[in-house]
Amino acid sequence: MAPYTIVYFPVRGRCEAMRMLLADQGQSWKEEVVSLETWMQSQLKASCLYGQLPKFQDGDRTLYQSNAILRHLGRTLGLYGKDxxxxxxxxxxxxxxxxxxxxxxxxxxxxxxxxxxxxxxxxxxxxxxxxxxxxxxxxxxxxxxxxxxxxxxxxxxxxxxxxxxxxxxxxxxxxxxxxxxxxxxxxxKIKAFLASPDHVNWIINGNGKQ
Missing domain, CATH: 1.20.1050.10 (Glutathione S-transferase Yfyf (Class Pi); Chain A, domain 2)
Known part of the structure; x- marks a missing residue:
């Protein structure tokens, strides 16, 4: 099983930096893609700590807030400076x-x-x-x-x-x-990720503007 799971909308948005980080560091992860319809109609939004995505799973640890997730990965993978x-x-x-x-x-x-x-x-x-x-x-x-x-x-x-x-x-x-x-x-590994369908085929922002 992939050690990490990203729960997010089908856009690059606030998760693309963490995806590039994981790809470049040779880490595998699972994507749980949430449609806007599902987000509005399901209990997922109410279950999220701040009522927003991304949601990030690292084993049994659940994290919210994209920058907190990046910092967590920085500490875990040795990407936080030498001192x-x-x-x-x-x-x-x-x-x-x-x-x-x-x-x-x-x-x-x-x-x-x-x-x-x-x-x-x-x-x-x-x-x-x-x-x-x-x-x-x-x-x-x-x-x-x-x-x-x-x-x-x-x-x-x-x-x-x-x-x-x-x-x-x-x-x-x-x-x-x-x-x-x-x-x-x-x-x-970044070059390969940037050329992958998961990057190329996803819009940058949820409203399609860029």
């Missing part, structure tokens, strides 16, 4: 990813048509901190923090990939981020 100092920086990066992801989701779900132009104009200011962090770590030739990949790298990679769909030229003025995306996407 407490690096762990703190990894947390800082991941919180920065979450800040921008929340801005993105607000656009996608509440203001896409009217707000996309202004969002794209403001995007360089939101991406610049990640370029700065890369420049401070081995000249941008390693990962976002330290010399080993962390759970925050998968979350940042997912964030950058979905923004390249939203605004294809958004990384043109950020050479380190561009190289970072290319390097991580070329890791054999």
């Amino acid at each position: 407490q100092q690096e762990a703190a920086l990894v947390d800082m990066v991941n919180d920065g990813v979450e800040d921008l992801r929340c801005k993105y989701l607000t656009l996608i779900y509440t203001n896409y048509e009217a707000g996309k132009s202004d969002y794209v104009k403001a995007l360089p200011g939101h991406l610049k901190p990640f370029e700065t962090l890369l420049s401070q770590n081995q000249g941008g030739k390693a990962f976002i923090m330290g010399s080993q990949i962390s759970f925050a790298d998968y979350n940042l990679l997912d964030l950058l990939l979905i923004h390249q769909v939203l605004a294809p030229s958004c990384l043109d003025e950020f050479p380190l981020l561009s190289a970072y995306v290319a390097c991580l996407s070329a890791r054999p």
Whole structure:
């Protein structure tokens, strides 16, 4: 049996970073795909701690909240930096990813048509901190923090990939981020995952906007 189970909707959404992490780390997992109809009509929503998905099973442990799941996998699989100092920086990066992801989701779900132009104009200011962090770590030739990949790298990679769909030229003025995306996407197991039907055939967001 697969050690992990992801319970989520048939979208990439907030689970794609953890899927990339598991794939890259050679971990197997099971997907329990929940349709919107099932979600609205079944008792699943009421049974979830915060009334939302994803739900993540690690053996007999049940977790909610996508970033808590990523941190759990980071601790379990050795993806949380080599010491407490690096762990703190990894947390800082991941919180920065979450800040921008929340801005993105607000656009996608509440203001896409009217707000996309202004969002794209403001995007360089939101991406610049990640370029700065890369420049401070081995000249941008390693990962976002330290010399080993962390759970925050998968979350940042997912964030950058979905923004390249939203605004294809958004990384043109950020050479380190561009190289970072290319390097991580070329890791054999990530490359295979990104080419798989489970990634290619699933929409990014629940409302189909991207």
